[in-house]
Structure formats: C-alpha cells, structure tokens
Amino acid sequence: MMHLRTIRAFLSAFSLLSPFLLRGTETPQNTKTSCALEAPTLEAKVGYFIFADSKMRKIYKHGGVDVQLSTSYPVHKYLQLYLSAEFLEKHGRSLNSHQKTSIWQVPLSFGLKPVVPMSSCTQWYFTLGPRYVFLHLHNDSSFVDRNINHSRLGGFVNTGFNFFPLRHFLIDIFGEYSYVKMNVHPSKANVIGKNTQVGGYVFGLGLGYVF
Amino acid sequence: MRKNNFLHALRSFTLVLFLLLARPCFGYFVYVADFSNKVFVLDTTQNNAIVAAIDVGIEPTSLAVTPDGTRIYVTNNSDSTVSVIDGNPSSRGVIKVITVGIGPNPNAVAISPDGKFAYVGNGDGSINVIDTSTNTVKQSITGSSAVNINALTVTPDGKELYAALNANLFEYFTIASDGTLTFGNTIGDRTPQVITSAVTPNGQFVFSGTDSFGLPPPTFLDVINTTTHLINPEIAILQGLPSGIAVSPNGEFVYVSSAGEFSVFKTSDYSLLTHIDYPSAGGINGPIAFTPDGLSAYVANSQVQSNHVDVIDTNPLSPTYNTVVADIGPFGLFFFDIAIGIVPSSPSPSSSPTNLTGAQKKNDFGLLFELFNQLQWESSSTSVAGFNVYRNGALIASLGPSTFTYQDHNRKRGVTTTYSVTAVSSSGSESVPATISIP
Numbered sequence: 001m002m003h004l005r006t007i008r009a010f011l012s013a014f015s016l017l018s019p020f021l022l023r024g025t026e027t028p029q030n031t032k033t034s035c036a037l038e039a040p041t042l043e044a045k046v047g048y049f050i051f052a053d054s055k056m057r058k059i060y061k062h063g064g065v066d067v068q069l070s071t072s073y074p075v076h077k078y079l080q081l082y083l084s085a086e087f088l089e090k091h092g093r094s095l096n097s098h099q100k101t102s103i104w105q106v107p108l109s110f111g112l113k114p115v116v117p118m119s120s121c122t123q124w125y126f127t128l129g130p131r132y133v134f135l136h137l138h139n140d141s142s143f144v145d146r147n148i149n150h151s152r153l154g155g156f157v158n159t160g161f162n163f164f165p166l167r168h169f170l171i172d173i174f175g176e177y178s179y180v181k182m183n184v185h186p187s188k189a190n191v192i193g194k195n196t197q198v199g200g201y202v203f204g205l206g207l208g209y210v211f
Numbered sequence: 212m213r214k215n216n217f218l219h220a221l222r223s224f225t226l227v228l229f230l231l232l233a234r235p236c237f238g239y240f241v242y243v244a245d246f247s248n249k250v251f252v253l254d255t256t257q258n259n260a261i262v263a264a265i266d267v268g269i270e271p272t273s274l275a276v277t278p279d280g281t282r283i284y285v286t287n288n289s290d291s292t293v294s295v296i297d298g299n300p301s302s303r304g305v306i307k308v309i310t311v312g313i314g315p316n317p318n319a320v321a322i323s324p325d326g327k328f329a330y331v332g333n334g335d336g337s338i339n340v341i342d343t344s345t346n347t348v349k350q351s352i353t354g355s356s357a358v359n360i361n362a363l364t365v366t367p368d369g370k371e372l373y374a375a376l377n378a379n380l381f382e383y384f385t386i387a388s389d390g391t392l393t394f395g396n397t398i399g400d401r402t403p404q405v406i407t408s409a410v411t412p413n414g415q416f417v418f419s420g421t422d423s424f425g426l427p428p429p430t431f432l433d434v435i436n437t438t439t440h441l442i443n444p445e446i447a448i449l450q451g452l453p454s455g456i457a458v459s460p461n462g463e464f465v466y467v468s469s470a471g472e473f474s475v476f477k478t479s480d481y482s483l484l485t486h487i488d489y490p491s492a493g494g495i496n497g498p499i500a501f502t503p504d505g506l507s508a509y510v511a512n513s514q515v516q517s518n519h520v521d522v523i524d525t526n527p528l529s530p531t532y533n534t535v536v537a538d539i540g541p542f543g544l545f546f547f548d549i550a551i552g553i554v555p556s557s558p559s560p561s562s563s564p565t566n567l568t569g570a571q572k573k574n575d576f577g578l579l580f581e582l583f584n585q586l587q588w589e590s591s592s593t594s595v596a597g598f599n600v601y602r603n604g605a606l607i608a609s610l611g612p613s614t615f616t617y618q619d620h621n622r623k624r625g626v627t628t629t630y631s632v633t634a635v636s637s638s639g640s641e642s643v644p645a646t647i648s649i650p
Binding site for chain 1: 573575576581582585620622
C-alpha cells in the first residue's frame with residue numbers, strides 16, 4: 001500500500017512540475033536535432049501492470065506485462081487524437097483455496113491528448129478518454145465457472161514524455177491509470193459474481209515512428 | 212549333532228509348556244442363531260457371558276463370520292433375507308438386510324477365506340453370491356436340482372464350494388477370482404439326505420454328515436476327496452442326526468455331534484478317538500464351532516425349555532481334554548447354528564479425531580467466488596488407516612491417514628451444516644465420531 005501511495009504522489013508531482021522543470025532544456029529550433037512535434041506518430045509500448053483493486057493484487061501477486069500499439073494524430077498545434085489497443089495477461093491463485101486462475105484483457109482506448117513542448121525535441125503530454133475492455137477469465141477449478149468472457153466501458157488517463165532524438169524516431173516514457181468495473185454473472189450454482197475494478201496502473205516505455 | 216538334539220528338545224519343551232499353560236490369548240465372540248429370531252453374542256473374555264441379543268429376521272437357520280470378525284451373515288429362512296451384522300462391539304447391530312433374489316428360504320451360508328464373498332444356499336437349490344463390500348447379490352445359480360441346501364463349505368484356497376443337499380447328493384462348484392460360481396458336478400449317492408459338512412484346513416477332504424432319516428441306524432460320516440471328487444470310505448457312527456461337524460484347526464480331528472452322543476474321530480485313519488459325555492442327557496446336540504486357536508469347541512445344545520451352549524476343552528495337553536468344561540444357559544428357544552469370530556481390531560475411542568475445528572471461507576477468484584467449509588482435526592493414533600468425513604450423516608469423503616483437513620465446496624450462505632469425522636482402522640471399523648456444526 002505504501003508503495004502505491006508513493007507512486008501516486010510521484011506521478012502527481014511530476015505531472016504538475018514537469019512543464020517547468022523541462023523548459024530549461026529547450027534548444028534552438030534550427031539545431032541539427034530539431035524535431036517535428038506536430039506530426040502523426042505510431043508507437044509500440046511495453047509496460048508493467050499492477051491491479052488497482054487490493055483483492056486482485058492478492059490473487060495476482062506479481063506484475064504483468066502490458067503491450068500496446070498506439071497512434072497519435074495532431075488536430076491542433078497543441079492537441080492530438082489518441083488511439084490505442086492493448087493486451088495484458090496475468091496468472092494467479094484464488095484466495096483461501098489457492099486454485100489457479102488467469103485473466104486476459106484487451107482494452108481499446110480513445111482520447112484527447114494535449115501536448116506541451118518542453119524543448120525542440122521534448123514534449124510532455126497528457127491523455128484522457130474512454131476505454132472499452134474485453135476480458136477473459138479462466139479458472140482451473142471444478143467449483144466455479146471455468147471460463148468467463150465479459151466486456152465493459154471504462155476510462156483511462158495517461159501521461160508521459162516523448163523524446164525525439166532523431167527526425168523520425170521517438171522515445172516515450174509513460175504512466176497510465178485505468179478504471180473499468182466488471183460485474184460477471186456465473187452460471188454455476190452457489191457461485192456468486194462480484195463488481196470488481198479490473199483496471200490499474202501501467203508504467204512503461206515506448207518506441208515510435210514519426211511520420 | 213548334540214547341538215541339534217538340544218535345540219529340538221528345547222523347541223518341544225517350549226511347545227509343551229505353551230500348550231499346557233495356554234488359555235485363549237485372544238477374546239472371541241460366539242454367535243448363536245436362535246428360534247426367537249435373535250442372534251445371541253457371547254464374549255469369551257467375560258466368562259462366556261451373553262453380551263448382546265440382536266434381532267434378525269424370521270427363523271435364522273444359519274450364520275457365518277468374516278475372517279476379520281467385522282461382519283456376521285445370518286440367513287433368515289422364513290422371510291428369504293440375509294441379515295448383515297456389524298461385529299464391532301461399539302457399533303454392533305444389523306447394518307443391512309439383503310433380499311436374496313430368486314432364492315427363497317435361505318438355509319445355509321459360508322464365507323470365502325478372504326472375506327470378500329458370502330455364499331447363501333436356498334430351499335430351491337439355488338445359491339446366491341453376495342459381495343461383502345457392497346452387500347449386494349452379484350450372482351444367483353442353481354446346481355443339479357431344486358432341492359434344499361442344508362450346508363455350504365468353502366475350501367481354504369477359496370477355489371471350490373461344496374453344497375450339502377437335502378437329498379442323496381453333494382454337489383460342488385468352482386469359484387472364479389471374482390467370486391462367481393460355475394457348477395462342477397454331483398457327488399455320491401448316500402441315502403437319503405446330507406445334513407452338515409466341514410472341510411479340513413489343508414482343503415483335502417470335506418466331511419459330511421448323512422442322515423438315514425427314519426431308517427434304522429447307523430448314520431454315516433462321509434469323506435469327500437476334493438481332488439478326485441469321490442467319496443472315501445464311510446464311517447459308521449451311532450444313532451441320531453449328525454447335526455454338527457467341525458474339523459479342529461490343526462486338521463487332526465473331526466468332531467461330530469448327534470442326538471445322544473458326541474464323537475471325535477481322527478482324520479488320519481477315520482478311527483474313533485473318543486465319545487464325549489454331556490452334563491445333561493437328551494436334547495439335540497447341534498452345530499459345533501472351534502475357536503480359531505483350536506483350544507475350545509462350542510456346541511449349541513438344544514433341549515426342550517433348556518437350551519445350552521457347551522464348551523469342550525480341545526487342548527490335547529490339558530487335563531480336561533475332550534470334556535465339557537462349561538455349560539452356558541439356559542437361554543433362547545432353539546438353537547439353529549453357532550459360529551465364532553475374532554474381536555475386530557477397531558480403533559479405540561482414544562483414536563477418534565481430536566481438536567476438530569471448522570469455518571466457512573471464500574474461494575475468491577476476484578470477479579467471482581464460492582463458499583466452502585474447511586475442516587481441520589488431529590489424530591494421536593498411529594494405527595489409523597484413514598478418516599471418513601460425513602455431512603449431515605451422509606459419507607462425503609474417505610481420506611488417507613496423513614490427511615487432516617477437508618474442504619467442502621459450493622456451500623450456501625446462511626445454511627448450517629453438521630460434519631462428523633471418524634478414524635478408520637485397517638479392518639474398516641470406525642471410531643466414535645468427532646462432530647462440529649458450521650453456520
């Protein structure tokens with residue numbers, strides 16, 4: 001719990017202060033490393049996912065790998081449209097009986113992405129929007145439903161920094177939070193469904209192409 | 212040479228000393244089937260006191276005990292049933308009544324040497340094979356004729372069954388590994404009916420008592436060779452029905468009871484060893500059973516209004532050898548049969564599970580969960596073969612001796628459930644249960 005509070009505090013402080021911290025690194029636009037800050041991008045991201053719900057964290061003890069494919073399209077000098085498709089998978093064990101369980105999620109996200117240039121080759125961004133999640137749950141147990149498929153609409157927010165070391169190349173460092181509540185309906189007798197927050201936190205790195 | 216002689220002498224002395232001093236080291240239960248529709252139970256460790264009188268079916272004409280002493284099978288002639296009695300003292304009683312299918316008037320019963328099958332002979336000449344693990348009839352078979360079966364004997368190797376018919380016949384069946392029977396053949400043509408039978412411990416001979424039924428004596432003791440299936444020379448005995456035959460556990464003597472006298476023959480040459488006098492004259496000296504150690508024989512002696520069980524000292528080195536040393540009774544109305552079983556080695560009450568605890572928990576998968584009741588117990592006994600778990604009186608699990616927890620899944624919230632856990636011995640007997648209720 002302390003670990004997560006620390007992460008949240010760091011993210012909040014970083015989001016608030018970063019525009020001012022990084023402005024000092026601004027370089028003249030006519031340098032050899034001048035970057036195209038208003039061009040579409042296509043990016044592949046990989047991150048480390050942690051559930052926001054404490055019960056889910058107990059069941060799926062370790063972090064999972066989250067992979068994303070995202071694209072940004074500028075509609076204004078300081079505003080972009082953001083689209084991404086994601087996949088994450090985690091394995092765990094049920095509480096008290098320790099039976100194997102696995103969860104797969106495919107979130108599809110759409111959002112608005114304001115960008116703030118920090119220098120000629122650095123920008124800070126912030127994205128907010130809805131997210132639709134497809135979920136598959138597999139339980140290695142004869143006492144509950146073995147397979148459950150469900151989908152639900154939620155939301156997400158992410159923030160990070162893009163670095164443009166080369167003309168058509170970008171490096172992205174990001175953090176993300178999602179909120180999606182799933183309410184499944186088991187078919188087996190004496191099995192009860194719960195309304196559970198299946199979103200969480202992702203921290204990762206992306207590499208992209210600037211068109 | 213000197214050393215060998217010394218060792219031989221030492222062995223002989225030890226054996227003599229043992230036999231002289233030997234009294235039954237183990238307790239036995241003596242079961243007596245009586246015309247009062249009861250099976251009386253005598254405890255040899257309590258000076259042959261009657262410790263139980265178990266209600267069975269109508270006219271219990273014969274009974275047999277499994278080798279481990281845990282089950283007694285009683286044929287109830289008039290209602291065509293077989294009562295199965297639990298031989299464990301702490302749970303003694305009828306645990307099942309089996310209706311013997313196509314065979315009415317069961318009159319004879321024998322148990323296979325491994326205790327897995329009970330064979331019931333019926334009034335129509337048919338034989339039912341009962342699986343003792345499930346107490347269900349797995350086969351019904353008729354031999355050569357539809358004639359009452361008076362006695363059944365299984366050879367010690369468990370491969371043959373001999374049926375004594377109420378006609379001038381014996382017949383034998385071969386026993387398969389699954390306990391089922393295949394008719395072999397008929398034996399002999401003695402007149403007119405075969406009453407009782409017993410087999411030698413080596414399985415070589417079956418002795419049968421044949422009644423001349425109203426004809427002038429003598430009555431016969433036939434000897435069947437189980438290898439040739441032919442009758443060896445007959446033995447003439449004195450007057451009356453040979454109502455009981457038993458072969459001593461060492462195979463050396465056959466004891467025959469008939470009205471008015473009790474005779475002991477040597478199996479080596481069929482010569483008469485001795486007659487045994489009874490304390491009271493008259494009556495019908497009925498069925499005989501030996502204790503497994505061979506030191507005593509119990510005889511069901513039925514007289515009008517004075518039925519007794521007599522105990523004969525059959526220890527050859529005893530000063531009271533082949534005399535009646537105890538006379539138990541009177542009790543009952545008329546004795547049909549007698550059998551002796553060892554005391555089952557059941558777990559003692561102290562080996563019952565201890566510290567039984569339980570609680571309801573969630574088997575939580577995050578998006579869904581189910582409720583289960585978790586039980587936990589301890590056991591201090593090392594002789595436990597396993598544990599049985601019961602839910603509201605019904606058996607739900609049989610666990611190994613190293614398992615001390617159990618999870619009962621898919622429970623309903625708010626429903627109180629009562630669980631019992633028993634320790635089980637290697638013979639299948641169960642301890643007093645430990646019980647808990649989980650809300």
